[in-house]
Amino acid sequence: MEPAAAWLPCNLQLENWVAGVPAAWSSPRFPAASESTVKYGNWIQTCVPNNNSSGRGQQLVEYYAAATQHYSYPVENDEAQAESVIEVVLDDFRDDIDMMKEKMHRFPESIRDLGDWYTVPRTVAIGPYHHDRPELKKAEQVKHVASCRCIRESSGSMQEVYDAVVSAAADARRLYDRDVMAAISGEDFQHMMFFDACFLVQYMAWLVSTVSKNADADPWLAEFFYSNRSGIHHDVWLLENQLPWKVVESVMNFRPVDLEKFVGEWVDSLHDRQDLKEKSFALDDDDRDDPPHLLGLLRHYIVRSTRRDTWNPKGKDEFKSLSFSVSAIELAKIGITLTVNETAKLLDMGINNNNFSAELSLAPLSLNYARASRLVNMAALEICCLTPSSLRDKIEDSAVCSYLLLLSMLAQKEEDVHELRRHGILEGGAGLTNKQVLDFFTCLQSLPQGLCSTLTMLQIENYKLNRKMLTKGHVFWYKNKKTIYKVLSAITFLVLLHVPECRFQQNVCSIIGF
Template identity: 50%
Template sequence: MEPAAAWVPCDFQLAPCWSVEPGDFQLANWAMEEQGAVWAPGLPVQESEFTDITGSCLQTSSPSSSRGGQLIAHAAATSHSDPIDKAAQELEVDFHDMQMTIHNSNHVNPIHVLEEVASEFKADIDMMKTKIHRYPASIRGLGELYTVPTTVAVGPYHHGQHHLKAAEKVKHVAAYHCIRESGCSVQEMYDAVVAVADDARRLYDKDVMAGIRYDDFRHMMFFDACFLVQYMLLHTSARVDPSLRSFFGSYANNIFHDTMLLENQLPWQVVEAVMRFRNVSLREFVGSLRGWLLERRDPDQKRFASDGDNYEPPHLLGLLRFCTVGRNTRKLPPIPQTESIPFSASAVELAEIGVTLTPSKTTELIRMRMKKKWTLFTKLSLAPLTLDNVRASCLVNMAALETCSIQSFSGAPDEDSAVCSYLLLLSTLVQKKEDVVELRQKRILQGRGLLTNNDDTLNFFTSLQNLRLGSCYVRIMEDVEDYKIHKQRRDKVKAFVYKNMKIIIAVITTIAAVVSILGMLMPRLKSR
């Protein structure tokens, strides 16, 4: 692990020049003078030197040293190669006599190298639910609308892309207001982020992180966390600076889209580090997310789940997924492992066989089920949806999160695969444009947010047919098939009755006449 370094934001050209004086923050030259040392984010600190680069006023002096307490000078971070890779390169395997030779004066035992690899592999598996995953191939193929941020980069995967650089300045403004509104010093809040940043680094893709210095990563985590905290505050009753509120309002759909991308996430412990200084009411924030699937939200949807207070999300997308899925109140047996479902049913086909599609009374995705009333009426209910590009992207990214973080859907709770189940069920129902019309008429698809036309909606749903089979989806499709089989039997009985109606009537009439005659004869026989 690299030692802590001076706070030098990666993209210092966009950083506003702020000055920090005891008890006061001014938007001019952000420098801090403590115990005879002056600190200025943006460049490494050199002793007694004044530097003017790209219009920024940066004053520097000699540093002091510590990891999390004082910010220290560090002109250039040294890049450390992976010790496992290095040791592995020092191993040579002779496949002729199956002997291993170590070209190392320290006589490294090859089993230790393999042990480290195995340990690292196990750690990766253990972190599956908290890692910041890359897109699986099935999702990445859907296109940039579902995978690439439009306005702001959060985390390292999309950091530095040209079309996202304008938002870097906004991050610095967000940091300024976070610090000022918290009443703490820059150093205190930054140290809190540094304390968790190095651990959070492990959650990102190792190949990406190999090209990012430790101090650069810490600065990225700090500014991104401040941005997200201010964005979350906007959705609560807390006061947010008018300039930030204006920016968030102008790019509301874009920012919501970007902050809910799988590859554009910040580990929750980093966000919490800033929230300890600038408190966010999670109950209010989560309440603002409820019912987001619909254009018109039901006020009752703002209730927070009873177990939500104890939920620790991996990141913001994970929190949205938790709010959207809901909790299953029914205890159902686990489904067996299955690779495919050999049967399907479109919306129009279900209508033809007597299954009525109905919107659930809630937008929680877990509430999808077949409901049988007597023997003649059956309903299939699922959450209603206002389908536009932003909502479509969020659903796809939540499905990608389930795909990457859950090793096996069979045996796992239904909630773990609810988004995949929901999207796969819709993709099964929508096979032709007539099915899209049927979903509209049945109020499953609502509002004005539908994709451009029926063709676009059809293309969206049919593109999702390669999603993994969620347990809720498997249960419903088995119920549908079971209903089809029983209906076929009932239809055969009906057809037999229809074709043989005259004979059946004649037989019934004959039986009735015999019964009537017997009824008349019985008293006479008894009297004898």
């Protein structure tokens, strides 16, 4: 694929900026073949064949060297060459695994069939994965305006802000896909990080200003943000449209943003019911790990809950098998009623047993295309970062996957979707139709089993095993309740016929339909 056409200034001359407005932009310059020896992380962009080598073992060494573009000749002997290549391959693989939660991931192939709505930005490209799309060029001009405004509102000079971004971007480059980065020079990448970070910070500041009803925002920039708000809201949630958080922070150190108000605007965005009174929201003070990017930050606070379930591996020994398929109608047949949880948090799902029945509580969801995209991209981030320990011990790490997978199991037919709506799990009449909801959840059945959904399925299985007689009674009642209602009504009518002096006879008969 050819490099993109001009999309940002590559030979940025800081001294050519006048009153915060850059001089004419030049076209991008990508590295020539002779420049491809720049080391990106631990990967060296060189591929050097050795015509003096022979033998199958040496051919394998050359294959690894060419395929990975890691290896530089010459080495003393064939054995040393093989050992060096092996060490490079293993070291890079370990580095990739160690950086799994920091990386700027591509959308996982397992759910890519959902379509471009969940992967491709509509208004603005943030980062390198989509910057070459021609339909997003208009926003590139806006980024220059946003950077000018950002500098004017910052506590530092343009040189100081730019140098801070460059310093953060030096480590950020290795977090992106190497094949994509091979086509972008170091200078172009620095400029990209600068303009994208300034744009993102100014967007965040604008959103906070609208919440606070602050009129200090630049009117022309604010007009662009407002008229394109749906597209930008969509784009900043995409997994493939993220900036490393340290790069964003390097700008916010000079141009602060009220993160509590910004994040607070999104934490309850998955359902329609909103509190009319402004409620307080506080960021965690004891977070040990910084978020990888904005999507990771928002996901953390949407998932966050006071729930602290622990995984007991011995619990599975009580069951000979465990079904991972159950619909909303099937639950109703065995006496498990769907109900909305009190916290509206995705993690707070599970079975509450009563004397003669049980309730499965879930967070409410008003499902439209925007919320579907946010949920899918949060789940995609979880898929990319899941590890065996996450699936075994950390209930928060697969919360969105658990929530979506459980809903996809419950919604197997349109009747199941209606049942979810009837009990308030799916809110409102706006958004997706029952058929669209069913199609959406059908595409998510390949999501990995999260710890939270597995615990819930174990609770359902435990209910079935320990209340066999009760579940049989519920099944009988569910299948025959219409007939039972008719029989009871007929009996009541006959009894009332033999009690003519009952003053309420006529009223009762009218109520039961006779």
